[in-house]
Amino acid sequence: MDLPRLTHRPFGIILNLSYNRTIVLYNRTLAREVLVELDPAEIDYFTDAEVAADPVPYFDYMLAHHPVWREPKYGVVIVTGYHEALEVYRHPEVYSSINRTGGPVLDLPVELAGDDLTDILEQYRAYFPSNDQLVTFDPPMHTDHRALLMGLITPKRLKENEEFLKRTADRFLDELLPKGQCEFIWEYAKRYAILAVADLLGVPEEDHPMLLALLAAERGPMLGNLQLQVSHRGSLERLYDYFIDKIERRRKNPAGDILTGMSLATFPDGTLPDPVHVARIAANLFAAGNETTVQLLGISLARIADDQAVQDQLRQDTALVPRFIEETLRIEAPIRGSFRLTKVRASIGELDLAPGTVVLLLHGAAGRDARVFADPGEFDVQRANARHHLAFGRGIHTCPGAPLARAEAVYSIRRLLERTERIEISAEHHGPAGQRRWDLMPSYKFRGHNHLYLTCTERAAGLWRARAGRAVTRFLPRQRSRRRSRTWPATACSTPSPKAAAWSGRSATSAAGR
Ligand code: HEM
Numbered sequence: 001m002d003l004p005r006l007t008h009r010p011f012g013i014i015l016n017l018s019y020n021r022t023i024v025l026y027n028r029t030l031a032r033e034v035l036v037e038l039d040p041a042e043i044d045y046f047t048d049a050e051v052a053a054d055p056v057p058y059f060d061y062m063l064a065h066h067p068v069w070r071e072p073k074y075g076v077v078i079v080t081g082y083h084e085a086l087e088v089y090r091h092p093e094v095y096s097s098i099n100r101t102g103g104p105v106l107d108l109p110v111e112l113a114g115d116d117l118t119d120i121l122e123q124y125r126a127y128f129p130s131n132d133q134l135v136t137f138d139p140p141m142h143t144d145h146r147a148l149l150m151g152l153i154t155p156k157r158l159k160e161n162e163e164f165l166k167r168t169a170d171r172f173l174d175e176l177l178p179k180g181q182c183e184f185i186w187e188y189a190k191r192y193a194i195l196a197v198a199d200l201l202g203v204p205e206e207d208h209p210m211l212l213a214l215l216a217a218e219r220g221p222m223l224g225n226l227q228l229q230v231s232h233r234g235s236l237e238r239l240y241d242y243f244i245d246k247i248e249r250r251r252k253n254p255a256g257d258i259l260t261g262m263s264l265a266t267f268p269d270g271t272l273p274d275p276v277h278v279a280r281i282a283a284n285l286f287a288a289g290n291e292t293t294v295q296l297l298g299i300s301l302a303r304i305a306d307d308q309a310v311q312d313q314l315r316q317d318t319a320l321v322p323r324f325i326e327e328t329l330r331i332e333a334p335i336r337g338s339f340r341l342t343k344v345r346a347s348i349g350e351l352d353l354a355p356g357t358v359v360l361l362l363h364g365a366a367g368r369d370a371r372v373f374a375d376p377g378e379f380d381v382q383r384a385n386a387r388h389h390l391a392f393g394r395g396i397h398t399c400p401g402a403p404l405a406r407a408e409a410v411y412s413i414r415r416l417l418e419r420t421e422r423i424e425i426s427a428e429h430h431g432p433a434g435q436r437r438w439d440l441m442p443s444y445k446f447r448g449h450n451h452l453y454l455t456c457t458e459r460a461a462g463l464w465r466a467r468a469g470r471a472v473t474r475f476l477p478r479q480r481s482r483r484r485s486r487t488w489p490a491t492a493c494s495t496p497s498p499k500a501a502a503w504s505g506r507s508a509t510s511a512a513g514r
Pocket of ligand 1: 097100134135136146197284285286288289290292293296333334335338339363390391392393394396397398399400401402404405
């Protein structure tokens with residue numbers, strides 16, 4: 001093959017991955033195909049900025065050659081294979097979650113020696129990051145606290161929460177769409193994700209502004225960046241105090257509301273927990289459910305706005321939106337990876353692991369495993385098994401917030417599609433199509449946008465209301481066929497919102513004309 005041969009890390013779009021350690025890429029800078037030799041040992045997954053920005057070539061190479069691989073710098077065992085990841089998820093007695101939110105290096109004042117580290121890990125729990133969060137607990141402690149949590153996120157509560165999600169999506173869009181453009185992450189996604197959890201927990205609406213001021217003012221902790229990793233305990237601790245206060249008041253004076261239910265929730269053995277345990281679980285839902293859902297919303301909107309064919313397909317049939325969300329989660333998992341630590345001797349694939357080995361499960365890579373997903377690099381809204389992705393994890397720690405995250409994404413995207421004629425990426429901020437400059441989180445653990453600038457052409461209110469009305473009843477066969485035969489008047493599609501305001505005070509006319 002007559003292609004330039006690069007021996008350094010690849011960057012570009014994978015065209016063909018061969019099994020002799022080479023990858024054919026389309027390199028945007030050179031504007032041509034290049035052949036890349038990939039030596040995984042040269043790549044530091046934890047610090048390489050280009051891999052963080054686009055890990056796909058790395059994931060694909062690892063899946064093809066080393067679905068389980070011990071990287072040489074830190075000795076971390078990196079699991080990209082789908083089946084191999086499931087093996088780890090299914091054995092919490094072997095793989096502890098205590099280091100779940102940590103990094104590749106353990107920072108402990110003790111050497112991890114012995115055949116069974118179960119006791120010593122619990123003894124030194126205080127040295128692990130996020131050690132008071134459910135996601136880092138192992139059984140039996142995890143079993144008790146998870147039961148407490150599941151008493152808060154019941155199917156009934158989730159159902160009641162849906163009304164709030166729909167109403168809030170419309171309220172935010174009422175504010176944003178007339179402007180004709182928005183920065184979607186901060187103006188919509190962050191506020192929406194925080195209020196979704198707040199309503200789920202029964203936080204009274206008069207306290208919502210306080211929560212937004214506390215949580216939406218700053219980006220969450222920059223997890224998954226060895227240089228920028230910072231603690232984010234401050235705002236969470238203030239939330240602990242908020243919930244402890246509510247729980248203590250409701251225990252004294254039950255009010256028959258959701259917070260009262262939270263205050264009276266018991267462990268599986270019937271004992272009433274210390275208020276701080278319930279408060280931690282409640283407050284940590286904001287940490288677990290905020291950034292992740294913001295990322296899902298951002299990734300989804302970036303794809304919809306960047307790919308007009310997908311956008312048209314979804315707008316024509318909004319019933320496809322849930323499938324679109326699953327395929328997005330498969331191909332771009334918002335949480336790329338979770339750590340585990342072996343408590344005892346173990347083996348995954350062909351590798352033997354000593355007790356005390358750090359393991360990194362790459363959920364994001366597992367969604368691209370060709371043994372499970374045909375043509376894994378293709379984004380296919382109709383993919384039958386997209387929902388088998390591991391973006392929400394598996395096993396005892398499976399994400400309990402998954403139904404909420406899915407509902408947030410579905411309601412937001414449906415309403416955006418119903419209420420707009422067109423959504424586009426702002427070329428002014430992100431460059432022209434095909435040469436986008438995304439502002440991504442510099443993280444090996446997370447996939448998400450720091451900022452996402454969009455332009456939108458709002459649909460005239462009468463039209464989207466009428467259309468949304470039909471969408472509710474479209475499962476009725478007669479109404480469905482009527483909807484398909486109808487086309488919208490051209491004037492409605494081309495008329496920009498009269499109220500369109502622009503970034504930096506630019507006029508509505510110039511914004512619409514871009
Ligand atoms: C797109 C959004 C979300 C993604 C991708 C996501 C992903 C995950 C993953 C992968 C895990 C398992 C981690 C592991 O096994 O180490 C997890 C656990 C968890 N998630 Fe989510 N999550 C999302 C939204 C939410 C929401 C909205 C909430 C709360 C309302 C939430 C609450 C939790 C909690 C409490 C856990 C820990 C469960 C346990 O340890 O038993 N998540 N999430």
